[in-house]
Amino acid sequence: MKNIIKGICVIMAFNTIAMANAQNKESKNLSFKVNKEESKDYIPAYRLINNADGTCAFEKGRIPTLKHMNTTTFWLSNKTEEWEKNAHxxxxxQYVITLKGNIKFKVSDGSTFIIKPGTILxxxxxxxxxxxxxxxNSKEWERLYVPIAEDADDFFIADNGAK
Incomplete structure (x- = not known):
């Protein structure tokens, strides 16, 4: 009888420990921890600009996250017309946010860059x-257009540090 009681006590102790571990795992899963390597303060971006002579150039940079930007509307598109592929x-x-597709942009001097989902134009x-x-390597370009209000900050930070 003593052995049965000892066995029951051991099983109860084991179950108590197992339940505590399970609750601890559940509470760990419910908590929200931000890993510094996964947390980003910026989204990569490219900016198309005009040079003084009217030609087009680009800058590589970033846009900070969690900024409230002065916009009033947006729209989605997955259609492309041939004229859009010609220089214009x-x-x-506006911000052009690629949802699907890889798009190669070309500026006046022949320089190119590629926009993929996760990079803002x-x-x-x-x-x-x-x-x-x-x-x-894409058959379709899905994108979101977000016009910037007149005279509003675009929040772009060039990689060379200049704004």
Whole structure:
């Protein structure tokens, strides 16, 4: 009988420890921890700009997260027309956020860069010949257009530190 009681006590102790461990694991899963390597303060970006002579160039940089930007509307597109692939200036200052596709942009001097999902394009080349683009290893370009209010800050920070 003593052995049975000891066995029951051991099983109860084991179950108590197992339940405590399970509760501890559940509470760890419910807590929200931010790993510094996973937490990013910026989103990578490219900005299309006009040079003084009217040609188009680009800057590589970033846009800070959690900034409230002065915008009033947005729209989605997955359609492309051939004229869009020819050189053209941006119709307005706007963020172009790629949701699907890899897009190769080309500026006046022949330089190129590729936008993939997770990188923001800031289109500010409003004059001159503008830029051109083409899909790379993609059949479709899904994107979100977010116009920037007139005279509003675009929050772009060039990699060289200049704004």
């Amino acid at each position: 200036p941006a119709p307005r200052r 800031l289109a500010e080349d409003l004059k001159g010949k503008g830029h051109s683009w083409d899909m790379v």
